Amino acid sequence: MGQVIVGIDIGTSKVCTLIGQVVRDNHIEILGEGIEFCNGVKKGVIVDIESTANSIRSSVRQAGMAAGLSVASAYVNIPPVNVSIINRKNLISISGRDHEITVRDKERVLYEAVDIEIPEDRQIIDIIPIQYIVDGCDGIVDPVGMVGTNLEVEVDVITGKTTSVQNILKSMERAGLRVDGLVLEPLASGEAVLTADEKEMGVILIDIGGGVTDVSFFKHGRLMFCQSIPVGGDHITNDIAVGLRIPFNEADKLKKQYELALTSLIKNDQEIVVSEISESGKKKVKISEFVEIVEARVHEIFAISHRMLTDANISGNDYAGVVLSGAGICYVDGGSQLAEEVFKIPVRVANCRHIGISKIECATAAGILKYVAANIKEGNAECEVKSIKPVKTVKPTFGERFAARFVNILKKIF
Numbered sequence: 001m002g003q004v005i006v007g008i009d010i011g012t013s014k015v016c017t018l019i020g021q022v023v024r025d026n027h028i029e030i031l032g033e034g035i036e037f038c039n040g041v042k043k044g045v046i047v048d049i050e051s052t053a054n055s056i057r058s059s060v061r062q063a064g065m066a067a068g069l070s071v072a073s074a075y076v077n078i079p080p081v082n083v084s085i086i087n088r089k090n091l092i093s094i095s096g097r098d099h100e101i102t103v104r105d106k107e108r109v110l111y112e113a114v115d116i117e118i119p120e121d122r123q124i125i126d127i128i129p130i131q132y133i134v135d136g137c138d139g140i141v142d143p144v145g146m147v148g149t150n151l152e153v154e155v156d157v158i159t160g161k162t163t164s165v166q167n168i169l170k171s172m173e174r175a176g177l178r179v180d181g182l183v184l185e186p187l188a189s190g191e192a193v194l195t196a197d198e199k200e201m202g203v204i205l206i207d208i209g210g211g212v213t214d215v216s217f218f219k220h221g222r223l224m225f226c227q228s229i230p231v232g233g234d235h236i237t238n239d240i241a242v243g244l245r246i247p248f249n250e251a252d253k254l255k256k257q258y259e260l261a262l263t264s265l266i267k268n269d270q271e272i273v274v275s276e277i278s279e280s281g282k283k284k285v286k287i288s289e290f291v292e293i294v295e296a297r298v299h300e301i302f303a304i305s306h307r308m309l310t311d312a313n314i315s316g317n318d319y320a321g322v323v324l325s326g327a328g329i330c331y332v333d334g335g336s337q338l339a340e341e342v343f344k345i346p347v348r349v350a351n352c353r354h355i356g357i358s359k360i361e362c363a364t365a366a367g368i369l370k371y372v373a374a375n376i377k378e379g380n381a382e383c384e385v386k387s388i389k390p391v392k393t394v395k396p397t398f399g400e401r402f403a404a405r406f407v408n409i410l411k412k413i414f
Contacts, residue, residue: 004031006063006074006180006383007368008056009188010168012041013210013234013327015055016362017063019071020369022381028369030356032069034062043230044079044212046167053174060177072384073178075368076168077185078125080214080226082161087130088113091152101134101143101151109153118159125165125182126158128375130222156222158184180383181376183368186216186226191374192367193325193350194218202319206305206339207364208328210234215305217314225312229304233328236297243293244285245277251290255332260291261298262334298335302342316345325350330360 002022009016019032036059040051064071090113094101114127132140134148143151165182172179189207190199199218207214211232217225240251254274260266271284309315322343329335330349339347352363372381 002029003373003382004069004385005369005372005381006060006071006385007183007188007365007372008060008074008076008172008177009185009362009364009368010041010046010052010056010077010171011038011209011361011364012044012212012232014038014361015052015059016365017056017059017071017074018357018362018365018369019063019067019069019385020366020373022373026370026373028356028366028373030366032063032065032067033357033362034059034064034066035359035361036062040171042211044081044228045164046171049167049171049174052171056171056175056177060175068387070386071177072386073180074172074383075181075183075372076172076179077188077364077368078160078165078168078182079185079212079228080216081212081228082164083125083184083226084122084159085223085226086116086157086159087154088116088157089152089154091133091150094149094151099147099149101146101148103144105151106132106142106144109151110155113153113155114157116157121162122159123162123165124157125160126184128156128158128222130154130156178384180381181372183371184223184226185364186214187223188364188367188371189214189325190216190218190223190367191370192352192363193323196221198321198323204305204309204319204322204343206302206322206324206326206329208232208301208324208326210328213301213305213326213328215308217309217312217319219318225309225314227308227312229301229308231297231301231304233326236294236328239293239297240290241277244274244290246274247277250275254290255294258287258291259332260287260334261294261329261332262337263288263291263295265334266291294332295334295338298329298332299338299342302339306342316343319345321345322347323350324348325360325363327359327361 005020007018015036015038017034020028020030023029036055038055040048046052060071092109131154132143133152134146199221202219205216209232211234213229237252241248269288273282336347357366
């Protein structure tokens, strides 16, 4: 049986857990899925550990029951809020009579590359080797066994705010689970919804969740930029509620029933009956009244995203397209047209059926599974699970994994 990996996406409005098995060529077969409402996270930051832990526990239990497994550890997303990407290079000389590059040389060049000073309130959460360079020859994935006088490495060092990391770990601990590793959310989402060609040519990924919109830029196969906007699908619902003076639940029902973000797509602008904010009476509103509100907010999200990229010196010449993901936009008709209006380039809406899931809400969790399977080698990716079937995999503790990853110079820490 292939490795069993558990991915947990802790979002602003929900926690999604997926249990997957690596069957061949890093292909993931989904064994179990669990989704639970979450109200312990605000704007991508955990603000209530106990509530978040309860949501994690319930989500994992659902997935475990579907898979016939009891889960003890998992990989978890970390949102790009308070996360930084530091690009580093380091060069060493290769000693020895034949100048053959050894595992120890590879370890040394990487150790020195990540030997950097970071603020006390931050910690390293991931190290991604981009390439190795031997005597000026770049693009090398693994230099061990090659002959050369100089070995250089280029890495992306991802750091996160220590309090954010610790709150994730504490929430998982309260839920009775160990953390096998943290995966930066845009990296996971990119694995799930972007093609290799898109990431190579240049693509913008706009992931609109319940309370946060993540904006990421991929080029040459790398994550070059990621940042969050504290606005998401819940804000659209709130806009409808305030604008029409109706209850939040009524606004949410309208948004989900009509799924429109563009007034030009309305086929019959009829009047509909909705509850008043006091819930003691009814009133009539036109469909166009709340769709205009949705259109304004969605357009604003795209405009802010575009301005954010421009401020980071990322222009339309740097990317070939835009991909929209997240439950806050994927179920709404007209979103791609609004994005095209802002970005002036082709836009598509993410489809995650090719990775074995039917709900876009689970895309990040599925991406965690794919990312771990693709980037963690030497059989160290398995999570600890117990099964009623004759399957049992055991893995080191969180601290042991953190140390082992540096020793083995893998592509992930923990």
